[in-house]
Amino acid sequence: MMLDGKIPAGPLTEKWTQYKSTMPIVAPNNKRNIEVIVVGTGLAGAAAAASLGELGYAVKCFTFHDSPRRAHSIAAQGGINAAKNYRNDGDSTWRLFYDTIKGGDYRAREANVYRLAEVSASIIDQAVAQGVPFAREYGGLLENRSFGGVQVSRTFYARGQTGQQLLIGAYQSLSRQIALGSVEMHNRHEMLDVVLVDGKARGIIARNLVTGKLERFGAHAVVLATGGYGNVFYLSTNAMNCNVTAAWRAVRRGAYMANPCFTQIHPTCIPQYGEYQSKLTLMSESLRNDGRVWVPKKKEDAQAIREGRKKATDIAETDRDYFLERRYPAFGNLVPRDVASRAAKVACDEGLGIVPTGLGVFLDFASAIERYGKSKANSMGLHNPERPKIIELGEEVVKEKYGNLFEMYEKITGEDPYKMPMKIYPAVHYTMGGLWVDYNLETNVPGLFAAGECNFSDHGANRLGASALMQGLADGYFVLPYTIGTYLANDIRTPKFDTNREEFAATEKEVRERLDSLLGVQGTQSVESFHRRLGKIMWDYCGMSRTAEGLTKARTMIRELREAFYKDVFVPGSANEFNPELEKAHRVADFLEMGELMILDALNRNESCGGHFREEFQTPEGEADRDDDNYAYVAAWEYKGWGEDPTLHKEPLIFNDVHPSKRSYK
Amino acid sequence: MQTMKLTLKIWRQSGPNDKGRLETYPVEANEHMSFLEMLDVLNESLINDRKTPVAFEHDCREGICGTCNMVINGQPHGPMGGTTTCQLHMRHFKDGDTIVIEPFRARAFPVIRDLVVDREAFDRIIQAGGYVSVNAGQAQDANAIPIEKETASRAFDAAACIGCGACVAACPNASAMLFVSAKISHLALLPQGKVEAKKRVQAMVNQMDLEGFGMCSNVTACEAECPKGISVENIARMNREYLSSTLGSEVQG
Ligand SMILES: Cc1cc2nc3c(=O)[nH]c(=O)nc-3n(C[C@H](O)[C@H](O)[C@H](O)COP(=O)(O)OP(=O)(O)OC[C@H]3O[C@@H](n4cnc5c(N)ncnc54)[C@H](O)[C@@H]3O)c2cc1C
Ligand code: SF4
Ligand code: FES
Numbered sequence: 059m060m061l062d063g064k065i066p067a068g069p070l071t072e073k074w075t076q077y078k079s080t081m082p083i084v085a086p087n088n089k090r091n092i093e094v095i096v097v098g099t100g101l102a103g104a105a106a107a108a109s110l111g112e113l114g115y116a117v118k119c120f121t122f123h124d125s126p127r128r129a130h131s132i133a134a135q136g137g138i139n140a141a142k143n144y145r146n147d148g149d150s151t152w153r154l155f156y157d158t159i160k161g162g163d164y165r166a167r168e169a170n171v172y173r174l175a176e177v178s179a180s181i182i183d184q185a186v187a188q189g190v191p192f193a194r195e196y197g198g199l200l201e202n203r204s205f206g207g208v209q210v211s212r213t214f215y216a217r218g219q220t221g222q223q224l225l226i227g228a229y230q231s232l233s234r235q236i237a238l239g240s241v242e243m244h245n246r247h248e249m250l251d252v253v254l255v256d257g258k259a260r261g262i263i264a265r266n267l268v269t270g271k272l273e274r275f276g277a278h279a280v281v282l283a284t285g286g287y288g289n290v291f292y293l294s295t296n297a298m299n300c301n302v303t304a305a306w307r308a309v310r311r312g313a314y315m316a317n318p319c320f321t322q323i324h325p326t327c328i329p330q331y332g333e334y335q336s337k338l339t340l341m342s343e344s345l346r347n348d349g350r351v352w353v354p355k356k357k358e359d360a361q362a363i364r365e366g367r368k369k370a371t372d373i374a375e376t377d378r379d380y381f382l383e384r385r386y387p388a389f390g391n392l393v394p395r396d397v398a399s400r401a402a403k404v405a406c407d408e409g410l411g412i413v414p415t416g417l418g419v420f421l422d423f424a425s426a427i428e429r430y431g432k433s434k435a436n437s438m439g440l441h442n443p444e445r446p447k448i449i450e451l452g453e454e455v456v457k458e459k460y461g462n463l464f465e466m467y468e469k470i471t472g473e474d475p476y477k478m479p480m481k482i483y484p485a486v487h488y489t490m491g492g493l494w495v496d497y498n499l500e501t502n503v504p505g506l507f508a509a510g511e512c513n514f515s516d517h518g519a520n521r522l523g524a525s526a527l528m529q530g531l532a533d534g535y536f537v538l539p540y541t542i543g544t545y546l547a548n549d550i551r552t553p554k555f556d557t558n559r560e561e562f563a564a565t566e567k568e569v570r571e572r573l574d575s576l577l578g579v580q581g582t583q584s585v586e587s588f589h590r591r592l593g594k595i596m597w598d599y600c601g602m603s604r605t606a607e608g609l610t611k612a613r614t615m616i617r618e619l620r621e622a623f624y625k626d627v628f629v630p631g632s633a634n635e636f637n638p639e640l641e642k643a644h645r646v647a648d649f650l651e652m653g654e655l656m657i658l659d660a661l662n663r664n665e666s667c668g669g670h671f672r673e674e675f676q677t678p679e680g681e682a683d684r685d686d687d688n689y690a691y692v693a694a695w696e697y698k699g700w701g702e703d704p705t706l707h708k709e710p711l712i713f714n715d716v717h718p719s720k721r722s723y724k
Numbered sequence: 725m726q727t728m729k730l731t732l733k734i735w736r737q738s739g740p741n742d743k744g745r746l747e748t749y750p751v752e753a754n755e756h757m758s759f760l761e762m763l764d765v766l767n768e769s770l771i772n773d774r775k776t777p778v779a780f781e782h783d784c785r786e787g788i789c790g791t792c793n794m795v796i797n798g799q800p801h802g803p804m805g806g807t808t809t810c811q812l813h814m815r816h817f818k819d820g821d822t823i824v825i826e827p828f829r830a831r832a833f834p835v836i837r838d839l840v841v842d843r844e845a846f847d848r849i850i851q852a853g854g855y856v857s858v859n860a861g862q863a864q865d866a867n868a869i870p871i872e873k874e875t876a877s878r879a880f881d882a883a884a885c886i887g888c889g890a891c892v893a894a895c896p897n898a899s900a901m902l903f904v905s906a907k908i909s910h911l912a913l914l915p916q917g918k919v920e921a922k923k924r925v926q927a928m929v930n931q932m933d934l935e936g937f938g939m940c941s942n943v944t945a946c947e948a949e950c951p952k953g954i955s956v957e958n959i960a961r962m963n964r965e966y967l968s969s970t971l972g973s974e975v976q977g
Contacts, residue, residue: 469811
């Protein structure tokens with residue numbers, strides 16, 4: 059079956075405007091009687107729930123957190139893109155669109171990406187109006203910085219806490235709607251299934267995490283804004299509780315999962331240090347504005363550093379390899395993430411890694427500190443300042459820019475990054491894949507929508523920095539509130555759904571059986587230990603580089619692990635109480651299925667593009683070798699039953715306005 | 725890697741109706757672990773012994789989501805200043821230490837289980853008025869109102885609050901003044917938030933009282949324990965805002 063993305067007709071630059079002014083809408087008096095469920099209160103969910111509430115729909119909103127403000131979006135550090143062109147440096151909607159399509163290695167839909175670039179400017183307006191304290195210049199206007207893969211400065215930021223401030227903005231708008239009664243908020247409720255009535259999404263089953271009770275909720279439409287699935291890898295930069303369950307349960311009910319193998323490995327994270335480690339910490343990409351990535355040129359030096367016999371500062375300038383600057387002179391340290399990550403891996407594979415495990419490179423601020431120090435001294439009218447003064451002033455500037463990140467680094471590693479370069483290594487960070495959606499953000503299951511990281515829509519095979527916050531808020535504030543109307547306009551006569559219906563009872567029963575079966579195993583191994591093993595398989599065979607042979611092996615390993623899980627997992631307690639281990643067990647069970655699908659997708663895609671690097675498909679210089687003739691499509695997978703192979707549906711990607719070229723950052 | 729043998733005394737309480745008690749657990753850790761990873765190790769061993777693991781809350785483990793919350797040796801978020809529980813590392817403890825771990829205690833934060841408490845009172849205070857009334861799509865251009873860098877920066881300092889509740893746990897009166905005043909300040913300092921400032925401060929303070937938080941008696945333990953360095957100056961600002969808002973309404977009324 060060919061999938062229909064429902065892209066409106068007309069020229070690219072006018073599609074959204076024309077579509078918006080001609081799409082069916084629901085009259086205000088009818089909205090009050092129409093119920094919408096929004097699962098998730100991250101940027102996408104909170105923005106969607108607040109905006110739908112403002113429009114007058116009766117919204118029910120869910121999060122498994124104790125408060126909507128805790129969603130993982132809170133952790134985003136670096137910034138949010140928008141085509142404001144406040145810097146007068148040649149930015150435009152078109153350029154943001156083009157950068158995003160190219161950054162995604164031509165594996166995203168043109169129309170969606172153009173719309174994203176178009177609404178980006180309104181997001182910044184909205185956030186400022188809510189009181190989001192973005193960084194400002196002395197003149198009182200908004201400040202910007204650069205992120206990877208682009209040559210303009212279009213990233214807005216709020217110190218290193220951009221996600222926090224944007225999420226608090228959305229949370230406040232959501233809180234206002236809760237107070238006004240248009241949003242009914244359900245904290246500590248985990249959605250465990252979608253309820254279909256006549257093939258349409260009409261409700262969910264959620265578990266009250268405090269009492270353990272399964273509860274039924276009906277609505278005319280269901281929106282999933284449940285985030286990404288990076289925690290398949292166990293270790294990632296995602297918050298501990300991020301998981302795939304909501305999306306996977308939708309897949310089990312017929313929704314297609316698109317491009318699941320497109321995973322983003324972020325180049326700058328604190329390297330792993332021990333077996334007990336629970337998560338990896340990101341050091342924001344913004345640091346690559348000023349940090350220079352390097353390893354020693356000589357293996358002896360690298361070894362001496364690994365063994366603690368030498369320090370970074372002992373290595374002479376001429377003995378250092380600033381490998382990104384060397385390999386990619388045009389973009390230097392600001393190449394996109396996939397490129398930077400792979401380059402670090404190559405350096406470490408050659409034996410040049412600088413941490414005891416061999417898996418780490420330097421991110422060095424010494425040049426920036428000196429440069430800033432000199433320029434600050436100049437601006438203060440200090441001529442011929444002493445070196446210590448320069449360093450002192452330079453450190454002040456760097457502190458103002460990245461202070462909290464440096465502090466976080468020091469807290470974790472116990473080392474002072476002002477004096478010694480940071481040690482970093484790539485880690486799993488973001489998932490470009492997700493639920494397949496059309497231009498309306500509707501999945502192939504009617505009435506089931508997906509927004510934010512949990513859909514696949516805008517980033518192709520690689521996401522550019524500062525674009526996830528943009529997409530989450532675009533979906534939530536400016537896209538979904540319109541496009542959901544096209545579906546709901548047909549539902550104005552549909553009465554509210556009675557949750558005593560048989561469909562609800564049957565789905566609830568299935569959920570209960572699933573939980574009971576997890577509790578019933580009463581084996582000997584902890585849930586955590588399975589998750590850790592799954593993560594290792596995924597990282598080793600479906601991580602930064604992949605081969606058909608490795609993937610095939612990994613598939614068998616995952617199947618065996620899954621079998622072991624259902625034979626020998628131990629989940630303490632019962633289903634009728636507050637039971638975090640049971641929550642975790644259910645999530646890991648779903649990860650064990652999702653992981654296999656990611657592997658299948660990676661096996662199917664016989665090309666390298668963006669974050670998906672198949673060793674068999676690379677250029678002589680070691681760059682990704684994309685195959686547009688055979689793989690310029692979205693791979694959307696349909697679940698076919700336990701143990702069955704899923705079916706692949708293809709949505710061809712048609713490029714009318716940009717010409718897919720070899721992505722070069724040299 | 726040096727291992728340390730520790731004795732943990734942890735508050736165990738199966739639910740709101742259980743009286744609760746401290747229980748003792750030996751655990752082995754090393755200095756590279758985070759405090760929560762040390763608890764992960766304990767829980768893994770409890771599970772392997774088929775016992776009920778200690779319930780505690782956490783998510784980002786980066787000091788930003790505000791989920792983690794424990795009183796460690798009498799201090800909310802433990803001994804290190806400007807640090808959340810999840811950012812605390814074991815290198816600040818030593819072999820042989822006994823560590824007492826309890827939940828954040830306040831009438832307005834009832835215990836759900838062990839170290840997990842209910843902090844929804846904070847959400848309800850925000851719902852009472854901690855926002856700017858602007859619908860999606862109503863905003864003017866973001867650069868239409870310049871804001872002095874210094875002012876924006878002070879608003880940011882207040883907006884850095886992560887809603888963790890340590891201020892309440894630190895206060896002998898379990899007052900929520902620091903949390904509430906941080907939001908009042910954040911919004912009152914910005915032109916966008918000024919318009920509703922009077923209404924906001926009254927509504928939020930009223931809700932705070934309704935939730936059963938205590939009065940402020942200027943102990944300033946909140947500031948000392950706040951992981952995000954929220955200043956008690958915010959409380960002074962809130963008091964001024966509150967006073968002027970009530971005066972204003974009396975004049976009008
Ligand atoms: C450390 C870090 C830094 C980042 N920095 C940046 C950055 O600087 N710029 C940028 O653009 N992007 C950044 N990103 C990416 C970006 O933060 C995320 O992609 C984005 O915030 C995701 O938002 P979301 O709304 O889609 O999902 P989330 O914020 O993950 O929210 C998911 C929500 O769904 C709820 N949920 C999930 N499943 C269920 C269920 N079954 N039942 C009930 N509720 C459920 C959760 O409780 C939560 O409320 C960063 C990511 C990380 C990990
Ligand atoms: S004021 Fe400080 S201690 Fe209180 S909730 Fe906010 S961050 Fe936590
Ligand atoms: S777990 Fe997020 S602040 Fe500690």
